[in-house]
Amino acid sequence: MFSSKLLDWYAKAQRKLPWRTAFKNPYHTWLSEIMLQQTTVVTVIPYFQSFLKKWPTVHDLALASLDEVLVEWQGLGYYSRARNLHKCAQQLSKSFPSKEEELVKLPGIGPYTAAAIASIAFDQKSAAVDGNVVRVLSRFFTIDTPKPTLEVREKLMTLLPEKRCGDFTQALMELGALICRPKNPSCGICPLHDDCQAYQQGKQSYFPIKIQKQKLPTRYATAFIIRREDGAILLRKRPLRGLLGGMMEVPTTPWADTKSEGSGPLVRHTFTHFHFEVNVQSSHEPTFFEGIWVHPQDLKAYALPTVMKKIIKAGLKAT
DNA sequence: TGTCCACGTCT
DNA sequence: AAGACGTGGAC
Numbered sequence: 001m002f003s004s005k006l007l008d009w010y011a012k013a014q015r016k017l018p019w020r021t022a023f024k025n026p027y028h029t030w031l032s033e034i035m036l037q038q039t040t041v042v043t044v045i046p047y048f049q050s051f052l053k054k055w056p057t058v059h060d061l062a063l064a065s066l067d068e069v070l071v072e073w074q075g076l077g078y079y080s081r082a083r084n085l086h087k088c089a090q091q092l093s094k095s096f097p098s099k100e101e102e103l104v105k106l107p108g109i110g111p112y113t114a115a116a117i118a119s120i121a122f123d124q125k126s127a128a129v130d131g132n133v134v135r136v137l138s139r140f141f142t143i144d145t146p147k148p149t150l151e152v153r154e155k156l157m158t159l160l161p162e163k164r165c166g167d168f169t170q171a172l173m174e175l176g177a178l179i180c181r182p183k184n185p186s187c188g189i190c191p192l193h194d195d196c197q198a199y200q201q202g203k204q205s206y207f208p209i210k211i212q213k214q215k216l217p218t219r220y221a222t223a224f225i226i227r228r229e230d231g232a233i234l235l236r237k238r239p240l241r242g243l244l245g246g247m248m249e250v251p252t253t254p255w256a257d258t259k260s261e262g263s264g265p266l267v268r269h270t271f272t273h274f275h276f277e278v279n280v281q282s283s284h285e286p287t288f289f290e291g292i293w294v295h296p297q298d299l300k301a302y303a304l305p306t307v308m309k310k311i312i313k314a315g316l317k318a319t
Numbered sequence: 320t321g322t323c324c325a326c327g328t329c330t
Numbered sequence: 331a332a333g334a335c336g337t338g339g340a341c
Contacts, residue, residue, distance in 0.1 A: 038325050043338070077336030080329070110328045131326055149326060182324060183341075213322085243335070272325095272335050306337065 002192065003161040003168055009191035010171030013178060017041065018048055020170070026096050027058040029121035033113045034085055038078060041177070047076055061085075062093035070246055070303035079245055079305070084108030098122040119169040127156040128169050132176025138208035139180060139198035146209050218275040221252045222260045223267075225282040225315030228293050233312065235302060236291035243271070248302045250311060251289040252278070265314040269307040276307065280315045 014020070019032035031051060035044040051072055055061035061069075066086045073082035084107040097103050098121070104114035115128035129152050137143065137152045145151060161168055179186045187199045198204040226234040235248045253260060255276070262279030269276045294302060296316065304312070 037327050038335090039337075040324080040339075075337075077338090078328090080335065081327095084328080108328070110326090112327055129326075131324075134326065147326085210323095245335090270337085272337090273333075 002159050002195070005191045006171045006175065007161075007164060007167055010167060010174055014171070014174055015041075015178075018045060018052075024121050024123075024166070026098075026117065026121040027061075027092070028052070029117050030058075030088075030092065030109075030113075031085075033116050033120075034081055034088075034108055035076065037081060037113065039076065043076070047073070058089055058096070059093045061089040064089075066246060067303065071301065074247070074303045075306055075309075077306075079247055081108055083240070083246060098124065100124065100126045116169060120166040123164070123166045125160050125162070125165050126169075127153050127160060128173075129153050129156060130173060132173040132180070134208055135182065136172060136176045136180045136192075139185075139204050140192060140196045142197040142201070142203065142207060144207070144209050146211050148208060216270070216273060216275050217257070218277060219255045219257060220259045220277050220279075221255045222262050222264075222279045222281055223250050223252045223311045223315070224287075224289070225250060225280060225312065225319070226287050226289065227282070227284050227319070229284075230295075232293035232295050233299075234287060234289055234291045235294050236289065244305045244307075246303070247305045247308070249305075249308050250315070251287070251291065265318050267307075267310050267314050269310060271307075278307075278311055280311055280318065282315050282319045 019028045021028070032044065032048055035047055054072060055064060064086070066083065069082050069086045070079065073079065087107045088109065091106055098118060100114045100118040103109050103117050104111060109117070112128055112130050115126035118124040118126040119128055129149050133156065134148060134152050137155050138148050141155055143151050175190070179190045185204055187193050187196070187204055190196065190199070193199045196204070198207050234251060236251060238244050238247050238249050240246045260279055262281055264280040264282065267278045267280055269278070299312070
């Protein structure tokens, strides 16, 4: 049957991951699941480890300031996750719910993450549907709707075993990551291929059905690397909401739909929903921008998103 | 090069 | 309820 085949495969094929330990630790499960939202395992591992080193328990994290959390989070992206993590830690420090219905009320925890924590950390019979699970089950059942989350969730509920729910949840996602990959799935060695409808029909590449994406627009700006006489650079903090909320930046012109002229180096960066082209201008001029002066060697103490690191690097090289 | 991964959560 | 929200690596 489905769950025993899957669990047998998982017992021998699973990867060793820092959050996949013999003793369940809800803090570790929560932290890893937030980091893993829209983000690959390889990227997450070093962040997970440095967070645990700095904040060994959820109570330690609850005492941290938002700025400290953002500094540790810098480069991971989707910075609202860090802002919600900071908020959530303070609630979890008081009480850590084990039920999906309670977990989903917490900041940064949606339907997927609530079910994942409930099942992985507390062995509850909860259906965690992420991109891997959608792919595996839409192939297994040849589900051909474009947004099949709800159908997948219903199917998954019927497959969940009474025991070892946490292992089952992880096993299904592990199968999606290692065997039932988006491209070139290894159906030949898949433990479920006898019953997989898509594979039996030779149609695994048709599932899941995807909606085509529209082309990304490009936005333009000029960024200013303003140096003080002693070499310090002017930084300022972005508003707490919206794009790169709460992160530091160098001053820029407003991000516009039309090209801004300039002669400095060009930095390109792609965000979720637009391309960004920045002309980097270096100057020693006095400035009307408000901000703080930071020496290049001290930049690591500030929460800088990757796009700003690129801009500063290009600006310093050019001078 | 450009597309996909990447359904995850919030507003 | 559709769009906002990062990043990097695979191909």
